[in-house]
Amino acid sequence: GAGVSQSPRYKVAKRGQDVALRCDPISGHVSLFWYQQALGQGPEFLTYFQNEAQLDKSGLPSDRFFAERPEGSVSTLKIQRTQQEDSAVYLCASSLGTGSFGANVLTFGAGSRLTVL
Amino acid sequence: SQQGEEDPQALSIQEGENATMNCSYKTSINNLQWYRQNSGRGLVHLILIRSNEREKHSGRLRVTLDTSKKSSSLLITASRAADTASYFCAPGGQAGTALIFGKGTTLSVSS
Numbered sequence: 001g002a003g004v005s006q007s008p009r010y011k012v013a014k015r016g017q018d019v020a021l022r023c024d025p026i027s028g029h030v031s032l033f034w035y036q037q038a039l040g041q042g043p044e045f046l047t048y049f050q051n052e053a054q055l056d057k058s059g060l061p062s063d064r065f066f067a068e069r070p071e072g073s074v075s076t077l078k079i080q081r082t083q084q085e086d087s088a089v090y091l092c093a094s095s096l097g098t099g100s101f102g103a104n105v106l107t108f109g110a111g112s113r114l115t116v117l
Numbered sequence: 118s119q120q121g122e123e124d125p126q127a128l129s130i131q132e133g134e135n136a137t138m139n140c141s142y143k144t145s146i147n148n149l150q151w152y153r154q155n156s157g158r159g160l161v162h163l164i165l166i167r168s169n170e171r172e173k174h175s176g177r178l179r180v181t182l183d184t185s186k187k188s189s190s191l192l193i194t195a196s197r198a199a200d201t202a203s204y205f206c207a208p209g210g211q212a213g214t215a216l217i218f219g220k221g222t223t224l225s226v227s228s
Contacts, residue, residue: 004159033215042205042218043160056215091159104209105150106216108159 002026004109006092012115013082021077021112023092030097032075033106034067037089046090049075050097082116089113119143120217121189121206129225136193138222140206149182150207150216151191160205160218163191196226 005024013019025032031050035043036059045059051072060067064082069075079086090113093106121140130136140149148167152160166173166182166189173180179192193200203223207216 035218042203042220045215045217048215093160104148104214104216105162105165106152106160108161110157110159 004092004094004107006090006109006112008112009110010113010115012117014117015083016081018078018080019082019114021079021090021092021114023075023077023094023109025073025075025092025094026107027073028096029094029107030072031095031104032069033093033095034075034077035091035093036061037091037111039088043091046077079114082114084116087114087116118214118217119146119208120219121149121208122219123204123206123222125222126220127223127225129227130196132196132198132226132228134196134226136196136200136224136226138191138204138224140189140191140208140219142187142189142206142208144187145184146208148209149180149189150209151178151180151189152205152207152218154203154205154221156202163204165209193224196224198226198228200224201226 034046037043047057047067049069064080066078089111091111093108121142124139150165151163154160177194182189203221205218205221
């Protein structure tokens with residue numbers, strides 16, 4: 001597609017529910033990133049994929065967070081047993097990842113705003 | 118990759134004035150990027166400067182990089198209300214590596 005698409009844009013969950021957030025990156029982009037952004041803060045890195053391989057998941061805050069990109073395109077971030085501190089905007093970004101010099105320029109989606117009650 | 122630290126945290130100016138924000142980082146880099154985030158939106162890439170470049174321009178944006186001081190600055194000339202946003206720097210390394218963002222500089226331009 002023309003840009004990075006994220007869905008849903010808004011999600012309200014009750015504490016303890018599981019949620020799944022979807023990211024459609026730009027076609028042909030090898031690298032895909034997930035960030036978590038709390039109100040008034042900068043985006044915090046969660047995890048990174050190169051094609052279907054999850055190369056870095058050091059930023060995932062707990063084992064309740066799980067991300068996958070099984071076919072190297074669409075990615076899903078799953079949060080199990082949500083807690084109030086999970087309330088944030090979850091940003092997805094993609095990049096060419098390899099080849100040209102500007103390959104690590106990120107294109108971001110608009111984000112999914114999660115509110116846990 | 119490493120996190121950049123933006124300064125100041127907040128900046129308020131009038132339309133038509135110039136806005137300067139700074140970024141410091143700790144270890145050597147291949148390039149450095151600046152991004153803008155309007156309220157409620159994702160980040161948008163503004164400009165990338167390579168480690169062997171000292172200055173780069175894009176429209177009303179001017180970015181400088183001083184690798185000896187491990188710092189960069191972003192200058193927005195003749196600011197407009199539409200420039201109101203948060204600005205983040207991202208000292209980068211290899212292609213495909215994660216960019217780490219700081220808290221950013223929140224710029225408010227009033228008309």
